[in-house]
Amino acid sequence: QVQLVESGGGWVQVGGSLRLSCAASGLTVSSRTMGWFRQAPGKEREFVAGIRWSDPSTYYAESVKGRFTVSRDNAKNTVYLQMNSLKPEDTAVYYCAAKRNQLLVQSTDYPYWGQGTQVVVSS
Numbered sequence: 001q002v003q004l005v006e007s008g009g010g011w012v013q014v015g016g017s018l019r020l021s022c023a024a025s026g027l028t029v030s031s032r033t034m035g036w037f038r039q040a041p042g043k044e045r046e047f048v049a050g051i052r053w054s055d056p057s058t059y060y061a062e063s064v065k066g067r068f069t070v071s072r073d074n075a076k077n078t079v080y081l082q083m084n085s086l087k088p089e090d091t092a093v094y095y096c097a098a099k100r101n102q103l104l105v106q107s108t109d110y111p112y113w114g115q116g117t118q119v120v121v122s123s
Contacts, residue, residue, distance in 0.1 A: 001026050002024070002025070002026035002027050002098070002112045003024070003025045003026055003114075004022055004023070004024050004096050004097070004098060004112055004113060004114035005022070005023045005024075005025075005114055005115070006020060006021065006022050006094065006095065006096050006114045006115065006116060006117040007020070007021050007023070007117060008020040008021050008117060009093075009094060009117030009118045009119045010118075010119070010120070011120045011122060012086055012119070012120070012121055012122070013121070013122055013123075014086065014087060014088060014121055014122065014123045015085060015086065016086050016121070017082070017083060017084045017085075017086065018083045018086065018119060019080055019081070019082050019083070020036070020080065020081040020083065020094055020096075020117060020119075021078055021079075021080055022034070022036075022078060022079040022080070022081075022096030022114060023076070023077065023078045024077050024078065024079070024098065025077070027098055027112070028074075028077060029053075029072050029074065029077050029078065029079050029098070030053060030056075030072065030074045031053050032053050032098045032099060032100060033050060033051070033052050033053050033098070033099050033100065033101065033102065033103045033104075034050065034051050034053075034070075034072065034079045034096060034097070034098055035047060035048075035049070035050040035096065035097045035098075035099070035103070035104075035105075035110055036048040036049045036050065036070060036079075036081045036094060036095070036096055036097075037094070037095045037096075037097060037107055037110075038090075038092035038093065038094045038095070038119075039092055039093050039095070039116075040089075040091060040092040040093075043092075045095070045107045046061065046107075047061055047105035047106075047107070048060070048061050048064055048068065048081070048094070049061065049064060049068055049069075049070040049081060050070065050103045050104075050105070051070045051071070051072055051079065051103075052102075052103040053100075053101075056072065057103070058070050058071075059103055059105075061105075063089075064083075064090075067083065067084050067085045067086075068081060068082065068083050068084070069081070069082040069084075070082075079096060081094065081096075083119070086119075086121045087121060088121050088122070088123050089121075090119060090121050091119060091120050091121045092118075092119060093116040093117065093118050093119075094116060094117050094118075094119055095113055095114055095115075095116045096113075096114045097110035097112060097113050097114070098110060098111075098112040099111060099112070
C-alpha cells in the first residue's frame with residue numbers, strides 16, 4: 001500500500017531554515033504530482049507547494065514564494081521542501097500528499113497523505 005513518511009520538522013528561530021523530507025513507498029514520486037500542505041492550530045489545511053510529475057514544474061503559495069523550494073530525488077523516491085527565512089506564521093504541521101495528473105491546490109484532490117511533521121518557528 002501507499003505510504004508517505006515525512007521527517008525533518010522541529011523547532012527553529014525566526015529566519016532559520018529546515019528541510020522536510022517525504023519518503024514514499026507504494027508509489028513512484030516521479031509519476032505522481034506531490035504536494036506539501038500545512039495546518040496551523042485552528043486553521044484549515046492549506047497548500048504550500050507542489051511538484052508536478054511530468055515536467056517537473058513547481059508551484060507555490062504566495063505566502064512562501066521565494067522562501068520555500070520543493071524538489072524530488074527520483075533515485076530515493078523522496079520529495080523535499082526546503083524552507084528558508086522562516087517566520088512565526090510558518091508554524092504548522094506539514095504534510096506531504098500525492099495524486100495523479102494535474103497539480104491542484106485543494107487538499108481534497110489528494111488521496112494519499114503522510115502523518116505530518118511539526119514545524120515551530122519561534123521569535
